[in-house]
Amino acid sequence: MHQSKILPYLLLLPAAVLIVAVVAYPMVYGITLSLTDRTLHSFEADFIGLENFRKLLQDDRFLTVAGNSVLWPIYTVIGSVLSGFLLALILNQNFLGRRFARGILLVPWTVPTVAVAFVWVWLYDPLVGIFNQIVLLVGGSRLPFMSNVGMAQFWMALPVTWRFYPFVMLMLLAGLQAIDQELYAAAGVDGANMWQRFWHITLPMVRGILGLVTVLEFIWLFNHFDIIWIMTGGGPADATHNFATYAYYQGFKTFKYAYASAIGVVMLAILFFSSLVYLYLQDRMEIEL
Amino acid sequence: MERKILFSVLILGAVLLSACVAPASPPAADMAEEADGAPTGKLVFWNHPTALEAVEEQQFWEDLNAAFEAEYEGVEVELVWVPWDQMYVSKINAIQSGEVPDMSFMGVEQQVEFAEMDAVIPVDDLVEELGGPDAFSGGLKYHWFQPSWSDEGHYWGVPYQEGGYLLYVRKDLAEQAGYSDPCPADWDALVELALAMHDPENEVYGIGLDYSVGNGTTQLYTTFWAAGGGQTLDKDKKVAVNTPENAKTLQFYADLWLVHDLLPPGVTTVTTYGTSTATPIDDWYNAGQIAMTVRNMNLPIVWERTQNPIREVTQVCMMPAGPSGHTGTFSQPGTLYIFKEANNPELAKEYIRFFYREEWQIRWAQVDGIIPLLKGLDVPGITDGYWYPFILEEQSWGARPGFWESHPKNLVAHEAFWPALMVQDVVLKGMSVEDALAKYQEVVEELYGEPCSPLVEGCE
Numbered sequence: 001m002h003q004s005k006i007l008p009y010l011l012l013l014p015a016a017v018l019i020v021a022v023v024a025y026p027m028v029y030g031i032t033l034s035l036t037d038r039t040l041h042s043f044e045a046d047f048i049g050l051e052n053f054r055k056l057l058q059d060d061r062f063l064t065v066a067g068n069s070v071l072w073p074i075y076t077v078i079g080s081v082l083s084g085f086l087l088a089l090i091l092n093q094n095f096l097g098r099r100f101a102r103g104i105l106l107v108p109w110t111v112p113t114v115a116v117a118f119v120w121v122w123l124y125d126p127l128v129g130i131f132n133q134i135v136l137l138v139g140g141s142r143l144p145f146m147s148n149v150g151m152a153q154f155w156m157a158l159p160v161t162w163r164f165y166p167f168v169m170l171m172l173l174a175g176l177q178a179i180d181q182e183l184y185a186a187a188g189v190d191g192a193n194m195w196q197r198f199w200h201i202t203l204p205m206v207r208g209i210l211g212l213v214t215v216l217e218f219i220w221l222f223n224h225f226d227i228i229w230i231m232t233g234g235g236p237a238d239a240t241h242n243f244a245t246y247a248y249y250q251g252f253k254t255f256k257y258a259y260a261s262a263i264g265v266v267m268l269a270i271l272f273f274s275s276l277v278y279l280y281l282q283d284r285m286e287i288e289l
Numbered sequence: 290m291e292r293k294i295l296f297s298v299l300i301l302g303a304v305l306l307s308a309c310v311a312p313a314s315p316p317a318a319d320m321a322e323e324a325d326g327a328p329t330g331k332l333v334f335w336n337h338p339t340a341l342e343a344v345e346e347q348q349f350w351e352d353l354n355a356a357f358e359a360e361y362e363g364v365e366v367e368l369v370w371v372p373w374d375q376m377y378v379s380k381i382n383a384i385q386s387g388e389v390p391d392m393s394f395m396g397v398e399q400q401v402e403f404a405e406m407d408a409v410i411p412v413d414d415l416v417e418e419l420g421g422p423d424a425f426s427g428g429l430k431y432h433w434f435q436p437s438w439s440d441e442g443h444y445w446g447v448p449y450q451e452g453g454y455l456l457y458v459r460k461d462l463a464e465q466a467g468y469s470d471p472c473p474a475d476w477d478a479l480v481e482l483a484l485a486m487h488d489p490e491n492e493v494y495g496i497g498l499d500y501s502v503g504n505g506t507t508q509l510y511t512t513f514w515a516a517g518g519g520q521t522l523d524k525d526k527k528v529a530v531n532t533p534e535n536a537k538t539l540q541f542y543a544d545l546w547l548v549h550d551l552l553p554p555g556v557t558t559v560t561t562y563g564t565s566t567a568t569p570i571d572d573w574y575n576a577g578q579i580a581m582t583v584r585n586m587n588l589p590i591v592w593e594r595t596q597n598p599i600r601e602v603t604q605v606c607m608m609p610a611g612p613s614g615h616t617g618t619f620s621q622p623g624t625l626y627i628f629k630e631a632n633n634p635e636l637a638k639e640y641i642r643f644f645y646r647e648e649w650q651i652r653w654a655q656v657d658g659i660i661p662l663l664k665g666l667d668v669p670g671i672t673d674g675y676w677y678p679f680i681l682e683e684q685s686w687g688a689r690p691g692f693w694e695s696h697p698k699n700l701v702a703h704e705a706f707w708p709a710l711m712v713q714d715v716v717l718k719g720m721s722v723e724d725a726l727a728k729y730q731e732v733v734e735e736l737y738g739e740p741c742s743p744l745v746e747g748c749e
Contacts, residue, residue, distance in 0.1 A: 040381055041701055126555025127573055142492075144554035149717055235502055237717035253503070254705055255378070 027268070033261040040255035052262035062263070064238045065246045068153060069222065072242050075157035076164070076221045081214050083161060084168025089202075091169070092176040102173075109166035117230035120159035121146075124231075146232055152239040160227055164220065168213045175206040208284065215278040222274070223267055243267040328636040329363040333390040335383075336368055337376045339450060339623070339657060349656045357643050364636065377704070384408045384628075391631040392640070394449050398689070398700035400624045404445040409626045411443035415638055419447070419645055419663075426451065426660050426681070446624030447641050450659045453618035453683050454512045455676060456606040457574065457588065458581040462486045462493060463604070471581075472606035476516075476541055479609045483551045486580035495551035497570045497579030506709035508619040509583055514538045514708070515617025515688035516610055521702060521733060528737055531730035537612050540722045543715040553578060575599050583608070586680045587658025590670055607679035618680070620687030621659075660684070702736045 034052055038045035056062045091102055108116070123129050124145040132142050145155045179202065187197050203210075223244040228234065234241035234249060241249070243263055251260030338346055354366040369390065371379050376395060383389045384406065395403075403409045416422070425448060456472070456479075463471035466485035473479040483495030499505035517538030523529040545551050553573060571588075573579040575597075592600040608616045625644075627637045643649070647666065654661040654668045660680060661668045671677060689703060711729045714720040720728070 040378060126553065127576070127578065142554045147555045233502070235713075236500075237713050252378075 030261045030264050030268075033258050034265045036258045038258040040257065045258065048258075052259050053265075055259065056262055056266070061238050061241075062246065065241045065243060068238070068240065069242050071153055072157070072224075073218050073222055075154060076160045076224070077214060077217045079157055079161035080165040080217055080221070081168050081210070084165040084213070085172050085210070087165065087169045088172035088176055089198075091173055105169060106166045108163050109170075111163065113163060113226045114230060116159055116163045117227040120227075121231050124155065146240075147236050149237045149239045152232065152236060156228060156231060156240045159231070160221060160224060163227065164217060168217065171209055171213050172206055175209040176202065179205045208281070211281045212278070215274060215281060219271060219274050219278065222271065243270075328361055328633075328639045330633050330636055331365045331367060332392070332633055332636045332640055333367045333369065334637075334640070335371050335379065335390040335393040337371055337373050337394060339373075339394075345656050349652060353644065353649055357640060360643070361639070366640070377700070384630075387630060389628040389630045391633050392625060392627045392637040394623055394625050396689075396700075396703075397446070397622050397624055398703050400446045400626060402700050403626065404443070408629055409445050410629050410631075410634060411445055412447055412627065412638070412641075413444050415447055415641060416444045418642065424664055425662060426664050426684075446626040447645075448662050449623040449625045450621065450657055451623070451662065451684070452586050452621040452659045453680050453687060454509070454583050454608060455586050455588075455618075455679060455683075456581060456583055456608055458482070458604045458606055459486070459574070459577060459579075459602055460604045461602045462577065462580045471604050473609045475610045476513075476612070480545075480549060480551075483545075483581065484549060487549075487551055492553075492578050494553040494573075494579050495549070495581070496545060497553060497556065497573050497582040498545070499570050499584075500556055502709045502713055503706050506712050507706045510538075510542055510708045510712050511619040511688050512583060512608060512617060513542055513611065515619070515686050516608060516613060516615060517541070517617070518611065518613030518615075520688065522737075528730060528734045530733050531726040534613070536722055536726055539711065539715060539725065541611075542712060543722065546716045585658070586660075586676075589674055589676060590655070590658040593670055605674075605676035605679070607676075608683055613686075615686050616679075616683050617686040617688060618683040620684065620689055698737045702733060705732075705736055707732055707736070 033045070035047055035049060036045035037048050037051070087105055091098060091105070123131055126132060126142055126144055126147070129145075131145065135141070135143055146152050148155075183201050183205075184197055187201060192200065222242070224242065225244040225248065228240055228242065228245050229248065232240045234245045238246075243266065247260045247263035247267065250256045250263060336350070350368055354368060357366060358364050377399065380389075380393060380395065380399070380403075384403075389408075400409070419425075458471045460471060463469075463482065463486060466482070468482060468485065471482060473482050479496075486493065487495035498509050514535065517534050519532065519535040519538050520529055529535075556570075570579065570582055570584070574582050589600060589603075589605055591597070592603075608618055610616050625641055627634050631637060644653070645663070647663075650661060650663055650666055651668050653659075654666070654671055658671075661672060666672070689699075707729055710732075711725050714725045714728070715722060
């Protein structure tokens, strides 16, 4: 009897140790670090309370980054969810070559993000990029895609959206295929048009999955790093920095470890709240199912 | 049963922990043994790829190490290539942990900081053996051996490389614009020439400058800044960013974008040094879409080596004089130094002596595309270039952020790339020159005033 009480804890121990080592410890260490003045140059750190957070609020670059972080999910999450949903609806129809289309449309999800970044750098290239060649071909003048401070984040969102829509598409396609076709047949008998069938049957039936993938995409894309860092390094003029790239810049380019940790703590708080929303939606979806 | 499980967990934990424990001391085989005065043992050299063509550089070091090992029986050289962007972090970590290599290479700012940390040994004897400061090339004499780089009356490193920037003008485009002798004498002439060649309707832009919030803009801006008479610290080691000299330079540099609109579209994502990877300035220049550019002195060497036809249509010029009346360049001195905790410091000194033999020095200058380190050394492809006197003249006015006055925080200031951020604020964010200078006066004051490392004595 005694053995059966302790055995489950022992079996959980390796996983618990792993979680403490790779999640809990770095998180606590990061929070602790954010309350110090540690840099690469200061071998010992002094406790300075919330000073780094006060500096963040006075850092005009951080405020730019915060602004970017509001726009960024709007561009990328809405972009990937809308395009993924639209493609899922199309792929849910019967048409010739549907299987082939499903395969092809999944390809971006399989491409490493580093490769995506490099490909899009060349697509946008001001001198030899194919987009600018097309612009010139139709009589326009070169567009400085990634160096336009006002538009750089928008152009940056395209490759990210392209890379991340297949997940949404796949999840929603699975949801669409689970809808009982008799519902549509009954609606047809009642004289419902295509829009009414979508609004009153399709959307309510996939609402749970839609909410889930939206929150999940937000969590992934809010702190997206690699494509941004490779394509612009956060520039021009910080126009494409988000919290993740700016924290990296402060931590590993200017070596302000504590200051970078403070940015990480802000990011952690936002993502923690997002995770709560995700868990809530997940619970609700399980109840609905 | 329960005891068996607990025992197994303990054993597993012990095995995992043992895998994490580092050896307490270096292997005995790594230690130097002096027999009959001949150096023996293993030399660990952390280097960073600096040359234009990595294959040739790698071959150079393989050949040098093989020759060194052949001459000194029982000696082994372990060359460790550390990525460029980790050059500083790797050494700070090594110093903190006490597991340092025998010798390494880095910029001069690090030399002062490491000396203040008591992490490197003085190499006065080596410098004197090599002929003292007068034995080295003009630029090095100015920049290396002036008192600012020899702290506390000692030399802490031996020169490893030195270079600078030159102005490259497309002769064909200049001739079309009516300039047979296209080298501009001063900044006004530079703008005049650029405007004359600027033809955006036919996709020819007056000037192309590397842009990045890192080394790219920092180095180019500093090149103009040197000619403008600006500096970071005054003679009293006070921050002197907000000065009339710096104002003139910043205004001139920003006007190339904002007033004269001479740069091609998209140039703010075009960078050689940063993380962005769009078409490099060189490609624009080679395609004739940039009429002139400011680039490292080693381009003619590479062009000659690769027989690049671009050299036939290029006029290499000295950087034009700024309001100060003289030319200038970003100075690129690097240093070889020996760690205090090195296992084999004497072997490291012997290695540096070997590296300084004439045959290796000639080859090193050619491979790395640098000014020959020793004065009077003829290096085919470099010292016979018509542009070589230009770079020597520029070296007299070479600059780095915080160059002229030794300060342990020079490295922090340099690594912050504040000149690039300042240019960015004016060119891309619309800040006025006056506001930018006032802002970066405070930023740089803060950089120099940050808490000192406990290892840095005398840093207040």
